[in-house]
Amino acid sequence: MRNFTIYLTGILLLFLTQIFAQETFESRAKVIASKIESITKEEKAALKEEVEAVNIQLEKKKITQEQADQKKQELASTRAKNIETRVALVQDELKDLVQEKVDGKIKEQDSSRTWVFHFDNKKHKQKNLDGERRTTSQFVFAFGLNNLATDKSIAHSDYRFWGSHFYEWGFTYNTRILKNDNLLHAKYGLSLMYNNLRPTENRYFKETGNQTNLEVSATHLNDSRFRNVYVVLPAHLEFDFTKKKQKDDKTIFRTHKSFRVGLGGYVGANIKSKQILKYEDEDGNNVKQKTKGDFNVNDFIYGASAYIGYREVSLYAKYDISPLFANNAVDQNNVSFGLRFDFN
Template sequence: MQKIIFYTVIMLLSFVGKSIAQEKSFEERAKEIGNQIEMITKEEKKALKVEIEALDKQIIEGKISKEKAGELKLKIAEERASNIEIKVAIEEEKLNQLIQDKVDGKVKHTADSTIVRIGKRFVIRIENDTIDRKPKEYKERRTTSQFVFALGLNNLITEGENIEKSDFRVAGSHFYEWGITYNTRILKSNNLLHAKYGFSVMYNNLRPTDNRLFVKNGNQTELQTAAVDLKESRLRNVQLVLPLHLEFDFTPKKYSKRFSQDSTKTYFRTHESLRIGLGGYGGFNLKSKQITKYELDGDKVKDKQKGDFNTSDFVYGLSGYIGYGQTSLYVKYDMNPLFKDNAVDQNNISLGLRFDFN
């Protein structure tokens, strides 16, 4: 008689437990599983720490050698990792069953649109009774944006002359560039080819040698020796351009392990390996300004002369870069002459470093 009463009570408690569990929402039960997964990991790591500390104590007491302790630490670490894997697999199976119950309508959820985070490992998304269960992962976008900054040396290539005999200081003549680019993967299932486009502002500076400065003489712009001792002589051209490059990105594809019946998902990243960009740019010259500094009767003088200096209104050229990750070696060449009406063409060329920050 007592046994019959005992088993009856057990069956009633089991029935009540199942009823309570069924009354819980999908979100509540999923979070319980997530908490259990986290607890399993924490408990196993805590136990591993205690065992390692015990081995360290035995080393200090001379009961065991460091070599033997190292072997034992490796063994117990493997055992704890195996425990985590087995126990977590059980909880994941519960999660699979919970999802199936939701699909079969056996469990309710509290909203049409819900995101349930399962510890630090998974996320379940519910959208109008559609369930997507997957690990937290990089959200792939076919088009990404970057902030571009470049700097380096700037000079002119004069028709019929060697650049080594340039009229401009090599170290003193420099360029800066900043802008925004968009990077679009061209092929859906291959990461090699990208279209890279956007806008940039370029600052091209030229510092003449031999105490000279630029002088506008009719429709010609010439270098002439200054009447005073110049401390600074610099011509700056500021341009707004639209660059376009075909980029070869050798960043390997990534894999995101999906759970349940889904297969492994492939996705793509950019700017994580060798990159090569080939293309050009076109735009217009915003302004030209010559800055000179000198002393006159003991006073320091700084002159800023703004004008067109007969510079080309429109600019266009070729550019390319090669590098790894976000950093690359960068070269650009203006196909238009700097001074549009000069008898001898002079074309701007720049070489430096380029940074594409995602």
């Protein structure tokens, strides 16, 4: 019994060695995604505790309402900076990972790979049976126009159509759902989403209590931009019309070689809100003012998205079902339209 246990342990160690010796692109991307999620949760939890402490001081009348608001703004700015700094370090890891993948230094996960072990009384060996891969991975990049819909319409928008934009980048898995048919695929992954708004008529966003509204600036603004950054988990049902092919009496299922349609959505969390104003001061100096805070923006985001295209390139549309601001009297929802690239 003891010899059998040692023997079995050796087999398991060999199996684990084979797995971890070939660290995959997918496994490392998951680790990086987990780091980003942990950073956001840690900083927001810490901010919540700090704000509660300020509220206690206010209730005990140790500070005034004005002092409390100032402290909360400073705390939110500090935590936003912490998230930005810490996520930037993780983004460097992500860039290095992408470069390694481009250079061919990382193997992709093969979801259909089967390991078969043969045993006898003295030795064992393993055989790698490579089957057809049903799961692949892609690097995704998208960009285009961005705006806010009021009552589900952007007909009379308060934001510049060509000046407001979005961009998104991340990674996805693509899994063929049916064993012997290439039409249906589950597409899911992790993305960073940047939504930018540029107000019209020399306006900027101003917080008043729990409301955030546009106000006309007393100073002429050369630029007024409001940016929100999100970590999102997109998921789509993809219809891929790529035809299967026969090679050496074997059916090969390819992806991203013909027309594709994706229908789905996304959920995620806001990790940064920032307003950038550019203007000339009284002395004629160019000033660039950056203000970071929560701006009463919803902490969480969810929405619907779809794309239609050919091979790697698609037309891409997104609509946030959750309103941009948490407590505004009138709900406004972010809407985006642009181009999407899925690189195998």
